Structure formats: C-alpha cells, structure tokens
Amino acid sequence: MGKYICCTGFLKSTWDQVCIAFWQRYPNPYSNHVLTEDIIFREVTPSNCLISRRLLTKTSRAPRWMERYLPKHMASSAYIIEDSIIDPQKRTMTTLTWNISHARLMSVEERCQYQINPEKGSWTEIKREAWISSSLYGLSRAIQ
Amino acid sequence: MNSVGEACTELKREYDQCFNRWFAEHFLKGDRSGDPCTETFRKYQRCVQKAIKEKDIPIDGVEFMGPNKDKPDS
Numbered sequence: 001m002g003k004y005i006c007c008t009g010f011l012k013s014t015w016d017q018v019c020i021a022f023w024q025r026y027p028n029p030y031s032n033h034v035l036t037e038d039i040i041f042r043e044v045t046p047s048n049c050l051i052s053r054r055l056l057t058k059t060s061r062a063p064r065w066m067e068r069y070l071p072k073h074m075a076s077s078a079y080i081i082e083d084s085i086i087d088p089q090k091r092t093m094t095t096l097t098w099n100i101s102h103a104r105l106m107s108v109e110e111r112c113q114y115q116i117n118p119e120k121g122s123w124t125e126i127k128r129e130a131w132i133s134s135s136l137y138g139l140s141r142a143i144q
Numbered sequence: 145m146n147s148v149g150e151a152c153t154e155l156k157r158e159y160d161q162c163f164n165r166w167f168a169e170h171f172l173k174g175d176r177s178g179d180p181c182t183e184t185f186r187k188y189q190r191c192v193q194k195a196i197k198e199k200d201i202p203i204d205g206v207e208f209m210g211p212n213k214d215k216p217d218s
Contacts, residue, residue, distance in 0.1 A: 020168050023160075026145045036148040038156065038192050039163075040203065042185070048176055050167075051208060055201070057148055079201055083209045088172050096209050100202055 002133030011124045015091050015116045018124045022084075022093070026056075033059045035077070050086040055079065078102060091116050106134045149195025155188040 011018055026037045034056055041053035058078040082097040098109040110130045117123035147156040162181035170177065179185075196203060 016172050019172065020164070023164055023167060035146065037145045038147050040192060040196065044179065050171060053208065055148065055196070055203060081203065081206070085209070088174060
C-alpha cells in the first residue's frame with residue numbers, strides 16, 4: 001500500500017546556479033536535522049555525465065509526526081542516500097533520494113528532475129515525484 | 145558540514161573545495177580536460193568508506209538509481 005505524489009514547480013535561478021548550489025546545500029538554516037553529508041561515489045561517465053551518490057545522516061529516527069508511535073529504543077540516526085545524474089550537454093539533473101534506515105517502517109523515495117524552464121531560460125523547472133509506502137497497517141491507512 | 149567519519153571531515157572539506165571549483169569552472173562549461181581532484185577524492189574516500197564499515201551503515205547492494213527502476217506512476 002502506498003502513495004504517489006507529483007508536482008512541478010520552478011526556481012528563479014539558472015540551471016547552472018541550481019546545480020552549483022546543489023553541491024553546497026548543506027548546511028543551511030532549514031537543515032539543522034542533517035548531521036553529516038558525504039559523497040560516497042562519484043564518476044564522470046563516458047558520455048560526460050556526472051554521477052554521484054551522497055550519504056546523509058539525520059537526527060530524527062522517523063518523520064516527526066511518526067515519532068510518538070515508535071519504540072524509544074529504535075536507532076537514533078536516519079540514513080538517506082541520494083543518487084544524481086548531471087548532464088551538462090542536455091542541461092538536465094535527475095536526483096533520487098531514499099531512506100536506507102527504517103525502510104520497512106516507512107519508505108520515502110523522491111525523484112526530482114531539474115531542467116531549464118521552457119518559458120523562461122533564466123529559471124529552472126523542477127518536477128518532483130514521491131513514493132511513500134509502509135508495511136505497517138495502521139500507518140498505511142494514515143498515508144492514504 | 146561534517147563527515148560521517150569524524151576523522152574525515154578535513155579531507156572532505158578539502159575535496160569539496162576542489163570539486164566545487166572544478167564543477168563550476170570546468171565541468172558545467174563543457175570542459176572535458178580532466179579532474180584535478182582525483183588525489184584528494186581518493187584520500188577522502190579511503191577514510192569515509194572505512195568509517196561507513198565501522199558504523200555498519202547499510203549502503204551495499206543498491207544499484208545506482210536502483211530503487212526507482214520500474215516504478216509505477218500511481
């Protein structure tokens with residue numbers, strides 16, 4: 001049982017600026033719960049795309065609203081992986097982010113595609129998709 | 145930002161600095177002349193991969209962009 005969410009939005013910055021900022025996004029005032037950030041894999045492919053894997057650790061063991069339903073002794077760190085592909089020829093960036101801890105409890109995957117805004121070349125369009133699923137019955141119903 | 149391996153933070157910062165410069169000034173501009181950061185990356189990776197093993201962080205076995213393959217849209 002799961003939920004799919006999708007939306008498209010935009011940032012008032014160029015695609016280049018968005019990509020540069022992407023690698024410098026931590027720390028920031030909205031990310032106090034992010035404790036560590038590491039690149040754990042990176043390569044330039046034969047077609048000149050940059051592929052990277054980033055590992056984040058966060059303080060919360062689960063989304064805040066879920067915490068009161070969880071046993072207190074659960075692991076105190078949440079681990080998140082973010083894979084990304086940046087194509088400087090096509091001017092596209094695709095990212096996929098998912099949690100590797102507590103995944104049976106609740107799994108959230110988010111995919112984002114960044115490209116030049118077709119209506120305004122100095123802006124960036126973002127298409128976001130998220131898949132949320134949980135193996136806990138009660139929680140699944142809450143997600144629906 | 146800190147590394148997951150406490151001893152690796154300095155190496156991480158050195159690498160990040162090198163990478164950010166190369167990324168903005170060369171990679172995004174289509175310059176394929178090669179990556180000046182391979183040495184700092186190697187040192188950083190040696191440290192961080194060791195820390196990941198020591199902390200038992202379950203990063204193995206997932207292919208790149210793996211979880212999203214064959215994902216239904218609804």
